[in-house]
Amino acid sequence: MTTVRPGTGRSAGHAAELAAEQTYVSGLYARLDELRARTVHRLEEQLATVPHNPQAIGEREAQVELHTQRLVALDAAESGLCFGRLDRHDADVPRYVGRIGLSAEDGDDEPLLVDWRAPAAQPFYTATPLHDLGVRRRRHIRTRGRTVESIADETLDLSDPELAERPGPAGESVLLAALNATRTGRMTDIVRTIQAEQDRIIRADARGVLVVQGGPGTGKTAVALHRAAYLLYTHRERLARSGLLVVGPSPTFLRYIADVLPSLGETGVVLADLGGLRPGLQARAPERPEVAEVKGRLAMADVVAAAVRIRQAVLDAPVELEIDGTPLRFTKADAVRVRSRARASSRLHNEARPAAARAVVELVTRRYADELGANVVGGANLLGEGDVAALRREVAVEPAVARLIDRLWPRLTAEGVVARLLSSPDELTAATPGWSETERALLHRPASSPWTAADVPLLEEADELLGADDSAQRAADRRAAQRRLRHAQETLDLLHGSRSVDNETEEESEELSAGDLLDAEGLAERQEETDTRTTAERAAADRSWTYGHVIVDEAQELSAMAWRVLLRRCPTRSMTLVGDVAQTGSAAGAASWEQVLTPHLGSHWRLEELTVNYRTPAEIMAVADRVLAAGGSGGTAAQAVRSTGVAPWSWRVADDELADAVAEAAAGFDKEEGTLAVVVPRRRLPEVAGAVRARLPETSTEGDLTSGPAVLPPDAVKGLEFDSVLVVDPAGIVADGVRGLNDLYVALTRATQRLGVVHPDEVPAMLSGLEVRG
Numbered sequence: 001m002t003t004v005r006p007g008t009g010r011s012a013g014h015a016a017e018l019a020a021e022q023t024y025v026s027g028l029y030a031r032l033d034e035l036r037a038r039t040v041h042r043l044e045e046q047l048a049t050v051p052h053n054p055q056a057i058g059e060r061e062a063q064v065e066l067h068t069q070r071l072v073a074l075d076a077a078e079s080g081l082c083f084g085r086l087d088r089h090d091a092d093v094p095r096y097v098g099r100i101g102l103s104a105e106d107g108d109d110e111p112l113l114v115d116w117r118a119p120a121a122q123p124f125y126t127a128t129p130l131h132d133l134g135v136r137r138r139r140h141i142r143t144r145g146r147t148v149e150s151i152a153d154e155t156l157d158l159s160d161p162e163l164a165e166r167p168g169p170a171g172e173s174v175l176l177a178a179l180n181a182t183r184t185g186r187m188t189d190i191v192r193t194i195q196a197e198q199d200r201i202i203r204a205d206a207r208g209v210l211v212v213q214g215g216p217g218t219g220k221t222a223v224a225l226h227r228a229a230y231l232l233y234t235h236r237e238r239l240a241r242s243g244l245l246v247v248g249p250s251p252t253f254l255r256y257i258a259d260v261l262p263s264l265g266e267t268g269v270v271l272a273d274l275g276g277l278r279p280g281l282q283a284r285a286p287e288r289p290e291v292a293e294v295k296g297r298l299a300m301a302d303v304v305a306a307a308v309r310i311r312q313a314v315l316d317a318p319v320e321l322e323i324d325g326t327p328l329r330f331t332k333a334d335a336v337r338v339r340s341r342a343r344a345s346s347r348l349h350n351e352a353r354p355a356a357a358r359a360v361v362e363l364v365t366r367r368y369a370d371e372l373g374a375n376v377v378g379g380a381n382l383l384g385e386g387d388v389a390a391l392r393r394e395v396a397v398e399p400a401v402a403r404l405i406d407r408l409w410p411r412l413t414a415e416g417v418v419a420r421l422l423s424s425p426d427e428l429t430a431a432t433p434g435w436s437e438t439e440r441a442l443l444h445r446p447a448s449s450p451w452t453a454a455d456v457p458l459l460e461e462a463d464e465l466l467g468a469d470d471s472a473q474r475a476a477d478r479r480a481a482q483r484r485l486r487h488a489q490e491t492l493d494l495l496h497g498s499r500s501v502d503n504e505t506e507e508e509s510e511e512l513s514a515g516d517l518l519d520a521e522g523l524a525e526r527q528e529e530t531d532t533r534t535t536a537e538r539a540a541a542d543r544s545w546t547y548g549h550v551i552v553d554e555a556q557e558l559s560a561m562a563w564r565v566l567l568r569r570c571p572t573r574s575m576t577l578v579g580d581v582a583q584t585g586s587a588a589g590a591a592s593w594e595q596v597l598t599p600h601l602g603s604h605w606r607l608e609e610l611t612v613n614y615r616t617p618a619e620i621m622a623v624a625d626r627v628l629a630a631g632g633s634g635g636t637a638a639q640a641v642r643s644t645g646v647a648p649w650s651w652r653v654a655d656d657e658l659a660d661a662v663a664e665a666a667a668g669f670d671k672e673e674g675t676l677a678v679v680v681p682r683r684r685l686p687e688v689a690g691a692v693r694a695r696l697p698e699t700s701t702e703g704d705l706t707s708g709p710a711v712l713p714p715d716a717v718k719g720l721e722f723d724s725v726l727v728v729d730p731a732g733i734v735a736d737g738v739r740g741l742n743d744l745y746v747a748l749t750r751a752t753q754r755l756g757v758v759h760p761d762e763v764p765a766m767l768s769g770l771e772v773r774g
């Protein structure tokens, strides 16, 4: 395939330039088709092979996975394959920038297309007239399908007289077009318009903890996701093995961002919110903020540890046992001895259970031997070592002894420990010395209560303390391995025996048999089951998995206990944490990054800031900034990059007419104008959602943002955005939240175009500048 590169086009007219770019872009698509066809062919070949042993199955699965990934990346690149071009001082041919890298078959020096993540593409995002990085001209190419619709040039070399005829903020207009586009309810990628301050963060060193602080709409989420794609590209091999985890604040938010990485050709990332982080559990029950705050305190680590220790019991009274008709007494002092020995044997409860069991069996055996071997005339015990060993075996299988072991040192699960702790007032009191009754009452709940997100760190903490008594599993694994080895040896013997030594010619004796190539151990290994799941699938299913990189969005919301969970998942501390301390809604969350990170990381983290708000128009930011100034905590407001000329409005209605008024206001938004969110204090949610749904049946409250208006409480809109936002009862939002002003700030800053406020009382003073509707 040949690809025509258009000339630099200094004298060509615009139409000719456009036509030349079309030819080039068509060439790129032809190459994409070629690669896709080749990949499909390879995939089909692999799928057609019939592997004959587990190792071959593993190899085939790996190949299938490789080609599938490649195909996903090629498919993802279809829309907007090429979006930029750099003309450079020192090169004759232009450099094209796009969603993936493409090279010509013959390995042309300059690739046909440079992946946006490659170092060679960076000047597309960062070159300026002052620091042109060797770039004369930057061209933005807009395509629809495979057709080049427009080109827009930016001149960086102002001394070039020809280029100087066409200076202008082309980059700005491309950006503004992207920002003004109607929203679909699903976040999209921003590869065409990444800004220089964002690019710096996306490409920052993967090592260490990077905190990205930025006001609303500064692109923190977008940057975090593009950084994930960048890291996967730059450290592909390492992260393919260890995996990358992206943590967001809620399932709705995860749905909202779910398309971004696949659209960048990356599918091997684990997305989770705190409630979904524990394999096999979806902790989704609602939680009162004050309860979540207590559960999130660092002190809960000690409480969970105490709850585990409480289960390592001693006896209130001696236990009477009878073994083969012989009565035996197991005393309180015996129980204390068992506990000391087990505690000394291991830090982890379940791993110490065999030691506890051994100690019980030993003590009972000694008592038993004392009874049976007692010399009636005094003097030494009459039983020999062999006799005692026989008694020990008898004791070990005695059901009453097994019950005693279970009582003194039960096998524990995290769910069992935490459920009992939270539902038992006695255990709560014992595990929380020095706490107030009010605090204990907040923790207390019925035994059968469903799990909440704030419970997840407690469960994970318990798991850390429990470990697993995997002695039975290890013994079973050993037996299975021995069986495989025996079987492999027999197979090899059979193969060897089938060669008749007498008839062996010289040539035949030179032939290698399976036995020559492989010993029994090698063959046994091949027969082991091969895990054919992808890294992401394995990581998501394994609570002890440690990731190569962890990205946390809305990181300000996490409690101290949640940080412990995430830091355990990333022992290398290669992490990107993005958030805004001015948007913290949860009481357990951060008022400042120092406050939340110092206990875990000391000063081992670095801070970057994003300063431009790409979402919220200046008219709305002016309102939101007044809320921030009125006492929203921490953070810095970001400068709005555009204004719409549309004034935000407020509408005062009677309290008992509020729901209907909101429904009327919601119906007043034109569907053509994109998505609408109605943000309501939680206590008014049912009433308002009911009224809006009665008027607009497509209304959602479940977090599906792609259909009709979404009626949501303030905590659920964190991280999201909508073309229009109706904030209902702002004073109620402030009064309800633990950090109510922050909640109101978040609600106001979700809008990309229009904002309305419907309120039952006087509008709060800080919102008094709104255009009044009557």
Ligand SMILES: Nc1ncnc2c1ncn2[C@@H]1O[C@H](COP(=O)(O)OP(=O)(O)OP(=O)(O)O)[C@@H](O)[C@H]1O
Pocket: 175, 178, 179, 188, 189, 190, 193, 194, 195, 198, 214, 215, 216, 217, 218, 219, 220, 221, 222, 223, 580, 583, 614, 615, 718, 719, 720, 721, 749
């Ligand atoms: N460089 C960019 N080009 C185009 N759009 C951008 C750019 N940066 C940000 N945006 C858009 O601005 C909006 C806000 O971005 P994002 O949600 O990432 O901000 P945020 O800082 O996470 O906001 P918040 O903290 O308020 O949730 C999104 O629609 C995003 O696509």
